[in-house]
Amino acid sequence: MKPKRKSISYSKWGYIFILPFFISFFIFSFIPLADTVRYSFYEFYRSGIKEIGPNFIGLENYKSLLQSDMLKYAGNTFILWIIGFIPQIVIALLLASWFVDIRLKIRGKQFFKVVIYLPNLIMASAFAMLFFTLFSTNGPINSIFMSIGIIKKPIDFMGTVFGTRSLIGLMNFLMWFGNTTIMLMAAIMGISTDIFEASEIDGCNSIQRFFKITLPLIRPILAYTLITAIIGGLQMFDVPQILTNGQGTPDRTSMTLIMFLNSHLKSRNYGMAGALSVYLFIVSAILCFIVYRITNNNDPDGSKAAARKSKRARRG
Amino acid sequence: MDVKIKKSDHVRTVIAHVVLVILSFLCLFFFYILVVNATRSHSDLQKGFSALPGGYLIKNFLSVANDGTFPMFKGILNSLIVSGCSAAICTYFSSLTAYGLYAYDFKLKKIAFTFIMAILVMPTQVTAMGFLRLITGMGMYDSLLPLIIPSIASPSVFYFMYSYLQSSLPLSLVEASRIDGCGEFKTFNRIVLPIMKPAIAVQAIFSFVGSWNNYFVPALVIQSKDKMTVPILIATLRGADYMSFDMGKIYMMIMVAIVPIIIVYLLLSKYIIAGVTLGGVKE
């Protein structure tokens, strides 16, 4: 009788402790989400200083979004993400395996780690602003290139699709490769040294060791990196927004989904912004579900699942 | 055999150094240009790039400091307030929530946990529109509060705290403190929080940086000049026709915006890098 009462009184504390989180979530995320969904079915915007609507129009907003350039922007977002992500993951894997390889005598490891992580902390807006001025046609980069004689005429970086996209990719790469490197490094360090020693006895060279041992063993954390990178990519906004001043120039090829959303929000087109948000929500939910499934399957020896099960069993 | 391995390792060491130096150069080069240009006057900059700094550092700094239409230092203060408060309440309440779910057994526990994990991946932008309407209705439009309070619910910080608790807080400790007659809140504040210090420190730094760099939400919420945070000011700079004639000043403003973060980072770099690792291992 007694212990039971005790546990009841404690469970009350559990609710109390998690209450602030849920209240805050309910007010600042759930209500807005519901509101967003609701207005996605309305015609509701501002024209000049006059407000139009809200008038219920059913799925009209969703339809007109499909007819708009939304899919093109989704494509842009994907391209901009992938050109930053591929070099990011490749370089990060390379650096991480070098950093933990005791046979490579890398001097100033700590210094390099500090430096490569540095860009991650710089606000994307300042970084983009910096790139914008540096790479403008009459900016420092062009004048350096011209003075050392690489080029004769200034390169119009932001006037071409390739140039603009590369710049955005480069910025995303610089901002994130250090972070990824350090995470992967931690994962590799977690692999037991016995395995590496055994592989050496078997005559593995460094390349084989990397592909046959390191890579499979850090798959969970690679998947984690992938999830965070996908979510980050879907939300890409600051860099292209500021680099192209919200225009997504040239020819709207660097307009991302969130920039599109932002332009509707700025013009106070609540209905359209709502519908676009719902699309985004669905896409991110699907992406995350897929990746979640992959992560769960990527459990080669089943130890992770077993651990999870036993934990649950203990708790339940 | 032995010699061969050593030789190939030697080559790889050289390659590794070359790659690292190139990457570090890329990372640092842009900041170098920034610093150099911030020391030069507008007409110097018009003439083209020079690798050597000029003598306009103080003059540019003063013109940034005295420009009322672009209150950079007010912006830094606002950013400090917002980021500091967010970091504090975000880590405290996330720890509280994590502890609540970790140390107690109750009916909705599993559902609550799954729920938080599900919203972990929800992009903040999808609720932006409703959020804007909500805070306008609550009279919090154009104030710093809506940038701070919602950070009470930060699923990712919660998840980090939860994993940390799993690895480092034995429940017996909680039992012991109960036997000592400590109340539940007192147990949390006196016993659990100190144990969580490393995790709190790391997450505080991350949420501080995240909030310092946040642009999307503040850009929607903040209206008046004297409440703007640094990223919005930087963005206004990009669209500002009325002051684009002084590039020296622009470089100086960007520098002023990122230097505080760099200083903090260099001072705390050990903990920050350890923190990224901590998060990585947990997953």
Added chain:
Amino acid sequence: MKKKYLSVLLTAALVTGTLAGCGNSSDSGPGSSSEKDADSASEGKIINIYSWNDEFAKRVNSIYPEVKKVSKDGTVTTLKDGTEIHWIINPNQDGVYQQKLDEALLNQESAAADDKIDIFLSETDYVNKYTDAEANAAMPLEELGIEPDTDLGDQYTFTKITASDINGVQRGSTWQCCPGLLVYRRDIAKDVFGTDDPEKVGEKVKDWDTLKQTAGELKAKGYYTFSSYADTFRLYGNSIAEQWVKPGEDTVKVDPKIMDWVKTSKEWLDAGYFDKTVKGQWNDDWNKAMGSKSKVFAFLFPAWGIDFTLKPNWDGGDGAWAVTNPPQDYNWGGSYVHACVGTDNPKHVKDIILAMTANRNNLLKISKDYLDYTNTKSGMAETAEDSKTYKSEFLGGQNAFEYFQPVADKIEIAPLSPYDQGCVELLQNSFSDYFQGNVDFKKAKKNFETAIVERYPDLKGGVKWPE
């Protein structure tokens, strides 16, 4: 209860802010009494003025006789009777200024007296949106006690038409009138034509056909005629026959004149008469084109452009530039001053508008100090004659008013619509991709159509192209 708590927190935040802000504190305490005090008892203590740059602020601070002092950071101007003018400045680009202004206008009724907008400024590009009778944001001048026909009788008629609503009620007034000229580099003129005499250079640029030939001459010597295609836009955009969007319609109608601009710009850019690295205006590359290293021969600027844009970007000495007649008469810009409906300082507002836009002596002083072409017909006739007083050092002692005046007399304002700014901006954006060869003509048209619908959801009729 919760609200109270919030407001306490907010106040605390504000106090912290004020303490930290530099030099904001004002000394509007007692002691600053004047004969106006009794009169202005019902007036608020703070006049909020919304603008997109400090042009008007500078003029007020130096010309308005009631000004006592200006705060160090330039955001607050204190008048002699203790009233403070707060300058609220947001950049024009990307519609930021209007968004902020619109937001404030929507909250005007519920705002506290000291937060209400008292005066706001608008540009010719979007003046129509705010003088709209239905929107009722800008107060009719008559309600303030200003009689447009007599008080503003010396103003150029087209500026009065521009600031009037559909019923002909004037709802704004301007101190400037913006006839545009061609401003050219004397050294380049000497190099190419052998002379820098404005009369002779004027002959070389007197109309588009002659100018095109001249552009060829400049090209042969390695110079660009203008910096970018955006530079010539005003000349075409100002001569459109019909509004972009007619009242009551939801279709954007692109004037044939605009398509002429597209055609000519492409031709000129491909021929190398523009500097390809300069894309549009108001960016760093454009600024650099005004520097001594640039190869650009001329810019098309009204008076404010010379003083406000060209001068700060020129890194050489005075006397390097000169003005002459443009290939086509045009008007560019004009900042209109409006009294905002709901102002709590009507008397001050009336006084400021009259002093800044209708007082001949003040206007002539602006013309003298800032080379601004001001809104007084009789005054400007005087400046054109008086080359001694109104010569410009920057233009090498030339009296620019001599050239401005004939253009000003001929200006006829193009028909306006509330959508002008967006249409102009988006059209230039869409077609600059075409000029640079990123998209073909058809695609540029389509991009414009897409952009218009995104910006103005109510323009459901789409875009109608000429022919």
